[in-house]
Amino acid sequence: MTILLTTDTNGVRTLTLNRPHRKNAIDAELWDALRTALDEAGRDSSVRALVLTGAGGAFCSGADISKGLSSVHPLYRMRTLSEVTLLLHELPVPTVAKVTGVAVGAGWNLALGCDLVVATPETRFSQIFTKRGLSPDCGGSWLLPRLVGLQQAKRLALLAETIDAEEARALNLVTWTVAAAKIDAFVDELTTRLAGGAPVALAQTKALLNEGADHTLREALSAEARAQAVNFATADAPEAYAAFAGRRDAHFTGRWAVPGATPEQSEDKT
Known part of the structure; x- marks a missing residue:
């Protein structure tokens, strides 16, 4: 199974996380694929906008911890996460996160690393890190205070609460909420405008x-x-x-x- 799907339509490149059996949790192989795909998108002048989304009704449930702790030192593993985060943030084309289902931990921070975020009313978000004995990564500690202010950022990160799309939009963490049946058409129209x-x-x-x-x-x-x-x-x-x-x-x-x-x-x- 291809873990990262890439499609191009009229200057819009869509990257789809494709591990639906794990709600698109990102393992080492998918981190590497994302790094390569974002690097290629940044070098390809035919790409005028980029969409990041997930397959199977979920955006991304974060890093895949189902395999337990790796024997690779965390500093080495984090290099790849940091490279993906920077490539996404610095991509020279507009980026849109199309978010359905859940966006948790690193998955949510990847969505926040996009320029615009479109979610469905049913989407749920969580900075789940502290519940896993961890602290934010994928740029969360930098993004959250800039988007919601320091106090709300601390609330989201320290308590690791799950919030819905309505509250996320009220906190400026979602740009638009769109009904699930209409989100594909909405993002298509939005990215057509951006690509033009x-x-x-x-x-x-x-x-x-x-x-x-x-x-x-x-x-x-x-x-x-x-x-x-x-x-x-x-x-x-x-x-x-x-x-x-x-x-x-x-x-x-x-x-x-x-x-x-x-x-x-x-x-x-x-």
Whole structure:
């Protein structure tokens, strides 16, 4: 059985965790597959948006502990988890977590590592780590305080309570809740919009927002100026103006359009 399914549709790559018999709990093999898949997605200029989801009605029940403790030192095992987390966070395309069933522990933090989270009303979430004698990983200690504030982050992490999608949305941990029967169509429409956006501008915007929380205003303004210089070096800004003037939809490519560049130099590279 393929443990990580990959599909591409009109610039949208979907990665589906495929261990439904374990509610998509992630074992060492699946961590490695995720690392490879995210690295490849970040290098593939045809990928304009990415969806992370799970098979069989569940998103992810966390790391697979059914096999007991590994003989490999935890520091080595955690390297892979950290690499997956960073690859997802720094992916230069918009990412969407499509969450059904449960999102627990590392699984929930992978969802939170996506740019947008779509869940069903039936979805349940838990930072289950302390109930397993562990502390948060996959970026949970960094993500939660930024999303919900320090006090609520401590409540979720220390008590390891299970919360529903309504409360998760109220805490800004879910972007949208959508009925299970409609979530596929909703995510398809959302990612079509994202994939149709200006790829370089989206990548710059995502990086600015991710890094902005750790920047002073002066640093953020400098980063914004550098990002705009990159954006104006593409064909997308002129295309946007032309589309506005022509009252038509813009067609964004991310193509480099520095004056004097040859066609070979102007290939789509994000």
